[in-house]
Amino acid sequence: MLLLLLGIIVLHVAVLVLLFVSTIVSQWLIVNGRTADLWQNCSTLGVQSSFQCVTSSTNEWLQSVQAMMILSIIFSVLSLFLFFCQLFTLTKGGRFYITGIFQILAGLCVMSGAAIFTVRHTDWQPDTSDTSFGFAYILAWVAFPLAVVSGVIYVILRKRE
Amino acid sequence: MGSQGTSGSGSLVLVAALFSALVLAPTWAIHVYTHREVHGTVGDQVTLACSFWSSEWISDDISITWLFQPESGKDTISIFHFVKGQPYVDEVGAFKNRMEWVGDPHRKDGSIIIRNLDYTDNGTFTCDVKNPPDIGGKSSQVTLYVFEKVPTRYGVVLGAVIGGVLGLVILVVVIGYLIRYCWLRRQATLQRQLSAMEKGKLQRSAKDSSKRGRQPPVLYAMLDHSRSTKSASEKKSKGGLGESRKDKK
Numbered sequence: 017m018l019l020l021l022l023g024i025i026v027l028h029v030a031v032l033v034l035l036f037v038s039t040i041v042s043q044w045l046i047v048n049g050r051t052a053d054l055w056q057n058c059s060t061l062g063v064q065s066s067f068q069c070v071t072s073s074t075n076e077w078l079q080s081v082q083a084m085m086i087l088s089i090i091f092s093v094l095s096l097f098l099f100f101c102q103l104f105t106l107t108k109g110g111r112f113y114i115t116g117i118f119q120i121l122a123g124l125c126v127m128s129g130a131a132i133f134t135v136r137h138t139d140w141q142p143d144t145s146d147t148s149f150g151f152a153y154i155l156a157w158v159a160f161p162l163a164v165v166s167g168v169i170y171v172i173l174r175k176r177e
Numbered sequence: 178m179g180s181q182g183t184s185g186s187g188s189l190v191l192v193a194a195l196f197s198a199l200v201l202a203p204t205w206a207i208h209v210y211t212h213r214e215v216h217g218t219v220g221d222q223v224t225l226a227c228s229f230w231s232s233e234w235i236s237d238d239i240s241i242t243w244l245f246q247p248e249s250g251k252d253t254i255s256i257f258h259f260v261k262g263q264p265y266v267d268e269v270g271a272f273k274n275r276m277e278w279v280g281d282p283h284r285k286d287g288s289i290i291i292r293n294l295d296y297t298d299n300g301t302f303t304c305d306v307k308n309p310p311d312i313g314g315k316s317s318q319v320t321l322y323v324f325e326k327v328p329t330r331y332g333v334v335l336g337a338v339i340g341g342v343l344g345l346v347i348l349v350v351v352i353g354y355l356i357r358y359c360w361l362r363r364q365a366t367l368q369r370q371l372s373a374m375e376k377g378k379l380q381r382s383a384k385d386s387s388k389r390g391r392q393p394p395v396l397y398a399m400l401d402h403s404r405s406t407k408s409a410s411e412k413k414s415k416g417g418l419g420e421s422r423k424d425k426k
Contacts, residue, residue, distance in 0.1 A: 074331040083338035090343070121346070 017176050024173070027166045028099070028119070032092050034159035035126065039085040042069070043150030044133065045141055052141060053152060054082045077136040084129030085156070091122035092163065099170070106175045116170030123163030130156045206314035207231045209287075211304050215321050217294045225319055227280070227287040227304035233311040237262060240307045241280065241287040244316075245272070247300040257289055271297060294323045 042053035050059040058069040072078060095118035102112050133153065141147065208230040217223035225243070243257035256267040257276060264278040272291065280287040287304055298321055305316035 071331075076334045079332070079334035080338050083335045083342075086335075087339055087342050090339075125342075 020173075024166065024169060025096075025099075027162065027169075028092070028096050031119075031122070031159055031163045031166060032089070032096065034155050034162065035085070035089050035092055035122070038126075038152045038156040038159060039089060041152040041155075043152040045137060045153070046148050046150045047141065047144060048146045051150060053150075054078065054085060073140040075136075075140040077132055078140050081129045081133045081136075084125045084132065088122040088125035088129065088159075088163070091118045091125060095119040095122060095167075095170075103175075108175055110175050112170040112173055112175070116167045119167030119170055120164055121167075123160050123167060126156055126163060127160045130160065207306055207308055207311050208314055209304055209306050209317040211302075211317040211319040213319065215319055217291075217298075217321060217323050219294055219296065219323055219325055221294055222290055222292040223294060223321065224279070224288055224290050225302055225304070225321070227289075227306075227317065227319075229285050229287060229304075229306040229308075231285070231306075231308040231311045233308055235283055235285070236308060238309045239282050241282065242303075242305040242307075243287075243289055244303040244305065245300060246303070247297065249300075253303070259287070291321075294321075296323050299323050 039054065042051050042056060042058050044054060045052040050057060052058070052072065054072065056069040056071050058067060060067055095115050098118060099112060099115040102110075102115055106112070130153065133156075209227065210229065211225070211227045215223055215225060227241070227243075238261070239259075241257075241259040242255060244253050245256045246253040254267075254270060256270060256272050257278070258265045259278065259280070259282070262282075266276050266278065267273065275292045277290045277292070279290055287306055291298065301318050301320050303316050303318045
């Protein structure tokens with residue numbers, strides 16, 4: 017039981033870390049040396065390799081991606097908080113419904129954010145042949161199934177003692 | 178006692194000083210307020226808002242001036258002047274027939290409207306107000322940006338989405354709790370009614386237990402509160418039936 021509990025918490029924290037990293041790190045898109053993320057476009061200029069960043073555009077879709085990522089972090093943190101609350105208040109045999117619902121919501125938010133980014137990134141980044149998605153984008157997609165799985169585990173899980 | 182008196186007089190002095198600072202010796206300056214930036218679309222119109230605050234009574238000699246410095250040039254040209262209750266609009270320059278005075282000095286408002294915007298209108302507009310004898314103070318500047326299509330301000334969609342979703346979630350949670358609360362209250366009142374009914378029955382049954390051999394199983398069925406309200410109401414009607422039967426006897 018304790019091992020299961022520990023495993024769930026580790027999974028939840030892993031999801032949170034993935035969400036934070038993918039939201040913050042500037043590696044959503046890589047266009048020949050320039051990197052772009054939800055917040056800024058960075059590039060290495062010249063031989064002295066001075067790193068320069070400018071804020072990204074105010075495109076509506078980009079803003080909704082940002083909003084979705086922030087919402088998923090909020091929901092996931094809230095879910096972790098509620099899990100600890102429910103751990104001490106739930107009666108024996110109860111299920112962690114609320115915790116699970118919020119975690120699944122976080123997963124859905126990440127999914128919609130990443131999906132919007134996939135479809136709409138050409139609106140604010142001119143589409144060139146050497147555009148590739150960076151690791152932060154992949155982490156966001158990895159975070160989605162993990163969040164949903166941990167949410168489903170919360171819903172299935174019954175409190176033992 | 179003495180210390181109290183001195184502290185009282187001290188606070189009095191303080192209040193007097195504050196009063197004189199705030200009322201008797203006001204700051205002799207005029208304050209002009211405008212937006213910092215205004216965005217407009219080509220061909221559309223834009224309102225350049227300008228409000229001011231003066232320590233003096235608004236006199237008839239008040240004058241309001243709008244100056245314009247185009248983005249590309251260094252010269253500042255006067256485009257609007259309001260004096261002696263009469264607005265004077267620039268009739269030769271770039272803003273010919275495109276400007277309208279919508280302010281009212283008595284409401285401390287010196288706004289103008291510029292119609293049919295063009296890219297050449299990009300630049301800095303300065304609102305300057307003089308209310309003699311109150312002529313000190315700074316003028317205020319607003320920068321006009323003319324776009325083909327006004328871009329969404331940063332954070333508007335972001336805030337709307339986050340606020341909307343969070344509000345929705347909070348609403349759902351509140352509604353859920355309300356429903357649960359109502360449900361629990363209803364259950365509690367139902368239980369109280371049932372237990373009261375049961376008590377009365379028990380007393381009666383104790384009374385006429387000598388006459389009647391055994392109680393029907395209706396009573397035991399009523400003890401089960403965990404059913405839905407539908408079955409509970411059914412039981413209630415059953416109980417009523419039982420009672421009426423007993424009353425007949």
